[in-house]
Amino acid sequence: MTTPLQVAVEAAQAAGRIQRERADCIGEIRYKGDINPVTEVDLLCEKEIIDRIQKAFPDHAVLAEESGETVGHADHLWVIDPLDGTINYAHGYPCYCVSIAYRHENETVVGVVYNPSLDELFVAEKGKGATMNGKPIAVSPLANLKESLLVTGFAYDIHTATHNNLDHFINFISACQAVRRAGSAALDLCYTAMGRFEGFWELKLNTWDYAAGVLILQEAGGRVTRFDGTPFQYGDREILTSNGLIHDAMIAVLEKGSSRGTLMK
Template identity: 40%
Template sequence: MIGSANLNIMVKAARRAGRSLAKDFREVENLQVSVKGAGDFVSKADITAEEILKEDLMEARPTYGWLAEESAEIPGTDPTRRWIVDPLDGTTNFLHGLPHWAVSVALEHKGEIVAGVVFDPCKDETFFAEKGQGAWMNEGRIRASGRTHMIETIYATGLPFAGRGDLPDTLQDLARILPACAGVRRWGAASLDLAYVAAGRYDGFWERRLKPWDMAAGLVLAREAGALVEPLAKGDNIIESGSVICANEPMFERFAKVIRG
């Protein structure tokens, strides 16, 4: 793999954590699972994967900050850089034996995501990107789709589960977009949704109330593949607001207009 030292560290860490998760995935019925909230679970496998990532990333770059799903935030002695990590994006899929989940690792520099890795162990697909260097999947470069007709496009989103209050907004979104396109997919892993936009598999993606670790790596992947990325509400900060809209360049304005109503 050609990339910076940081990117190589990220890829190796994500793959090691992914191999650990894959081993547990084969024995998913025996996992120790605790309820973290309505429809939101955390497993022993999830925590172990985060420990692997923390060990590899913080040992390699001990001055960087740390932001991850399952552990406390750590401010770095280098205030300009931090790791943003989701050890298991798609936990509910994982716990149900559905082979669609990923390890997500991003590097933030001065408030901007400058590198990202999304590793899907089940399909042996490693998506990675660095600012200004394009986006890649395994050994090949990837690019956002070139579709220009809305009726031919498919999009991805998340659907609110128990305990969330944004169902009315999502239903309105779907009422506007479904009649205009070829379909909408809900696969339950935002990092992979954004990676799939980068790879041209989806033409766009939108979602509300995401956490930074859900989307950080995917944002740089999509941008480096030529997709456009904006906050759902203009003027917001994507990471802070948790809302994002993303699409290939030819379709972005039309797609955004439909979703934003």
């Protein structure tokens, strides 16, 4: 019997192969905004993933970054980012991935993120823990913010928006060991889940950016909230994640800034 986990893993790896094979032949690049590109590879990967899902589960709904939402059974929703880190990919910078989440009855129960550059496959099932290439992963045990390595990102409207995360970035730079800006929220979440980073915050993300990564992080023992520490909801456009041990300290830093994302009611 084919399971959502099997389909997610196989689809992610198939899309990753496309990314590797086309890395030196990206093809046409168009723009959804001034600095928000989409490549031929984004579209090829998305088609590959959706075709596999629809073949296995023809009645399931799909929400994908490039093609939007397809009609299907509302209790079965696949949330897909076929190429998270498109700018990196377009520039030949090897920090990008495939992200696939499966939600059943409004709860994410499967999360898969595949980094083809390093052949890292992150997998989580609700209540069953998280793995990287089949080995269990867990968040960092570091409890001191000053010694922590953090990661964040910036939205495509950074040139014009007031809520642009630059205030938080400046505040964290002086509060922790260092801050990275890698360019793939899905990988930022996975790397926090496996202890490479102690914490991650960002605003104005879409659900396909974090649906899989949030489950992977939670199953690895991490904590996920809004900037003010209140419970995170699927659909929120601000997210704070950590190993749990530095979470309150990160909230205190975020309170000094004003940039916020829109929240679900």
